[in-house]
Amino acid sequence: MLDIAEELHRWCERGLPFAVATVVAVAGSAPRQPGAALAVDGEGTAVGSVSGGCVEGAVYELCREALSGDGPATVRARFGYSEEDAFAVGLTCGGVIDLLVQRVDPAARPELVHALAAASGGGTAAVARIAEGPEELLGRAVLVGPDGRHEGSLGDAERDRTAAGEALAMLAAGRTGTVEIGADGSRCGVPLTLLVESSVPPPRLLVFGAIDFAAALVRAGKFLGYRVTVCDARPVFATGRRFPDADEVVVDWPHRYLEAETRAGRIDGRTAVCVLTHDAKFDIPLLERALRLPVAYVGAMGSRRTHLQRLDRLRESGLKDLDLARLHSPIGLDLGARTPEETALSIAAEIVAHRHGGTGAPLTGAHTPIHPAPPATARRIGTPAA
Incomplete structure (x- = not known):
C-alpha cells in the first residue's frame, strides 16, 4: 500500500473512501512482492498494480465490491495459474499471490x-x-x-x-x-x-569522481530510485551545471566527505558507493574507509592492471582479503559497454544483481527461476530474522 502512498494520500486529503488490494504473500514466479498494491476510488479510478497485468481486472472488481458495500469490507483472495483453463483468471507466469483487499474510510x-x-x-x-x-x-x-x-x-x-x-x-x-x-x-x-x-x-548512491561517466550514472541511479550525490575535490568539475540530475554536488576530498557522512549517521546498509576517479590519491583513502563500512555495494572503475595495483595499496593500508572481497572492480557487469551511458547501465545492473542475488547471466536458455524467492521474511516471535 505504501508503494502508491502519494496518490492514496491525495484521496485521503479529499476524504474519499477507497479500496486497496495489497500483496501479502507470493509463491513461484510471481511478478510483484509483498507490499505491492492496487487501489480503486469511488469513481472507479485505479492506481498501482499487484501482478503486472495478469489479474488486475479481477482484483479491480474485488476492490469495487469492497468499496460498494455489496461484500465484506476486508477479505483475503488468492490468484494462481490454472493449467486446466488457459483463459481462466490467473497468473500466466505460473506464480501464486495472496491479497488482502480492504475498504479504507479516511475518517475512520x-x-x-x-x-x-x-x-x-x-x-x-x-x-x-x-x-x-x-x-x-x-x-x-x-x-x-x-x-x-x-x-x-x-x-x-x-x-x-x-x-x-x-x-x-x-x-x-x-x-x-x-x-x-x-x-x-x-x-x-x-x-x-x-x-x-x-x-x-530513498537509499543513497554516492558517486565519487565528477567525470562524464558519473553524469550518466547519476541518471541511472535516479531512475532506480536512489538519492544521488556526486563528490569530487576539484571545484571546476564538481558543479551543479554539469550534474543537473544529482540531488547534491559536493566539493570535498572523497574520503573526508565519506567520514563526515558516516559520523552524521547518513550512511547505512542500503548505501551504494561508486568510485569513478581511478586516481590513486583519491581512490585509496576513500576505498580504505568504504570497505570498512557495512554499506550495500562498493565498486571502483579502472583497468585490470589498475585493480591489481589498487589491491596491493589497500593491503598496505591494513585491509584484509575479506575486506577486499567486497570490492567490485573493475566495476560493472560485462555488457561490452563503450559509451558513458552503456557503462552506467553496466554499473547499475551490477548494483541491482548484487542487491537481489542475481547472476547477471542471460535468462534465455537458463533453467533458474526468473523471480528467485527472496529471503524468508515470515517468522515467529523469538526466532532470528532472515
Missing part, C-alpha cells in the same frame, strides 16, 4: 492516513496490518514511528506492543514482509500473520 482510519502521509512525504514509518487470522481482525493496523511510538490498534494492548516491536525492527532494516505473532501478543498460541510495510527515505 487515522493510522492509515498518517502512514500514507509519512510515506508520500518521504518520511520514516511502518504500518502493520493483520493479513491472516480471524475474520473480525483482518485489516486492523498499527502505525509505528522511528521512535517506537504507535497509534491504531490490533484489538489488544499486548498484541499492539508486540506488533509495534516487530514493525520497528523491520523499519530499522527498511524491510517490507510478513511476521507471525501469537494472537494474544505472546510468543506462542494461535498465530496472526502481520504484513509490515516500511517507508524509509
Whole structure:
C-alpha cells in the first residue's frame, strides 16, 4: 500500500473512501512482492498494480465490491495459474499471490492516513496490518514511528506492543514482509500473520569522481530510485551545471566527505558507493574507509592492471582479503559497454544483481527461476530474522 502512498494520500486529503488490494504473500514466479498494491476510488479510478497485468481486472472488481458495500469490507483472495483453463483468471507466469483487499474510510482510519502521509512525504514509518487470522481482525493496523511510538490498534494492548516491536525492527532494516505473532501478543498460541510495510527515505548512491561517466550514472541511479550525490575535490568539475540530475554536488576530498557522512549517521546498509576517479590519491583513502563500512555495494572503475595495483595499496593500508572481497572492480557487469551511458547501465545492473542475488547471466536458455524467492521474511516471535 505504501508503494502508491502519494496518490492514496491525495484521496485521503479529499476524504474519499477507497479500496486497496495489497500483496501479502507470493509463491513461484510471481511478478510483484509483498507490499505491492492496487487501489480503486469511488469513481472507479485505479492506481498501482499487484501482478503486472495478469489479474488486475479481477482484483479491480474485488476492490469495487469492497468499496460498494455489496461484500465484506476486508477479505483475503488468492490468484494462481490454472493449467486446466488457459483463459481462466490467473497468473500466466505460473506464480501464486495472496491479497488482502480492504475498504479504507479516511475518517475512520487515522493510522492509515498518517502512514500514507509519512510515506508520500518521504518520511520514516511502518504500518502493520493483520493479513491472516480471524475474520473480525483482518485489516486492523498499527502505525509505528522511528521512535517506537504507535497509534491504531490490533484489538489488544499486548498484541499492539508486540506488533509495534516487530514493525520497528523491520523499519530499522527498511524491510517490507510478513511476521507471525501469537494472537494474544505472546510468543506462542494461535498465530496472526502481520504484513509490515516500511517507508524509509530513498537509499543513497554516492558517486565519487565528477567525470562524464558519473553524469550518466547519476541518471541511472535516479531512475532506480536512489538519492544521488556526486563528490569530487576539484571545484571546476564538481558543479551543479554539469550534474543537473544529482540531488547534491559536493566539493570535498572523497574520503573526508565519506567520514563526515558516516559520523552524521547518513550512511547505512542500503548505501551504494561508486568510485569513478581511478586516481590513486583519491581512490585509496576513500576505498580504505568504504570497505570498512557495512554499506550495500562498493565498486571502483579502472583497468585490470589498475585493480591489481589498487589491491596491493589497500593491503598496505591494513585491509584484509575479506575486506577486499567486497570490492567490485573493475566495476560493472560485462555488457561490452563503450559509451558513458552503456557503462552506467553496466554499473547499475551490477548494483541491482548484487542487491537481489542475481547472476547477471542471460535468462534465455537458463533453467533458474526468473523471480528467485527472496529471503524468508515470515517468522515467529523469538526466532532470528532472515
